[in-house]
Amino acid sequence: MSSELALRLAFKTAKIVLSALNLLWLSTAAYGFPELIRSGYQNCLSCHYASNGGGPINAYGRTIAGAHLSTWGNENKGGAFYGLADFAPLFDVAGDYRYLVHAFDDASDPHGVRIHQRFAMQKEISLIFTPSENVALVASGGLYGYEPTDLEYRRYFAVVRLGGLSLRLGRFIPAFGYNIADHTKSIKELFGQGSETLNGEISYSSKWAQITATRILSGNSSITTGQRPIVSQKDARDGVAIALDIPITKGVQLGGFASQLADNETVQTYSGFHGFAGNEHVYALAEYQAHPHNAYRAYGEVGWQPLRGIHIKAEYNATETTKECFATVVLYPYAHFELTGSMSSLNRIFVFHYYL
DSSP states (O other): OOHHHHHHHHHHHHHHHHHHHHHTTTOOOOOSSGGGGGGTOOSGGGTBSSTTOOSOBOHHHHHHIIIIISSSOOTTSSSGGGGTSOOTTTEEEEEEEEEEEEEEEOTTOTTOOEEEEEEEEEEEEEEEEEEETTEEEEEEEEEESSTTSOEEEEEEEEEEEETTEEEEEEEEOOOOSOOOSOTTSGGGSSSOTTOOEEEEEEEEEOSSOEEEEEEEEEEOOOOOBTTBOSSOTTTOOEEEEEEEEEEEETTEEEEEEEEEEEOSSOEEEEEEEEEEEEOSSEEEEEEEEEETTTEEEEEEEEEEEEETTEEEEEEEEEESSOEEEEEEEEEOOSTTEEEEEEEOSSEEEEEEEEEO
């Protein structure tokens, strides 16, 4: 990277930091399983090793997953292999398997030919080593995407917690916006599955606020956005991401976040905001991202949980070129199982998910 470009990136990074601090009293960024905000979980570190959620969950998270997410689960069934193989406290194993059935209309065909796809969209295994209560080493690997041209990816990081301070170094997805499970939605195009980078991260959380700053050191800093490459996955060299959390009250959060990415010639800025409000049975969340060249990504959902483990949702997904509404039902019948059915005017989607 040239010295001039490095100076530009440093200057713009400083502007992001100042803007983020100004937003601290107004905003929050919630990650992981955002629906759990309604139950009073203010950040993802309660259940996850990663500050922005996703990936393996810790012992407390496994208890919550078994006791509160599934219809017929209990706190003893959240562990790997339903608790039959307990390697605690030093070791744990985790994993994800997702199988997709997708039917959609071919927009280029005047006769409206429907295309059908069936494939395993995620196959991942993770190993966790916790030499002490405040230190964890996590390594994950797997395949994601369309068979037979799956995208191979790896995540690994070391995390150290000192009270409310969390330090993380390794290869992972930077904290940027809602970390919803569906990586096909538009708000996951920038930092989604398969776009892991080599990062250094510092995060501080308390009952009043959480701030996470990520220095993107190298690697695939961005994926192609839509049909127009912004900072391509191959060429991105440097970057920074900042996210802020403030719980307004139980079940209510508002948020802001920003990122800059650079290749050998260009510095691109991305920013966004989101909000969440809900109680035990009903919630709503929304996120808007501003991308370069007047591009944007938007997502929203309104959900209802009539019974434990049953979620009924209306979703909205939009970019500058496409807008689509979905009716979705998500079932967690038993610990480690998730079934999702989603329908729009163009798409019919079914996903089977098993997590170890």
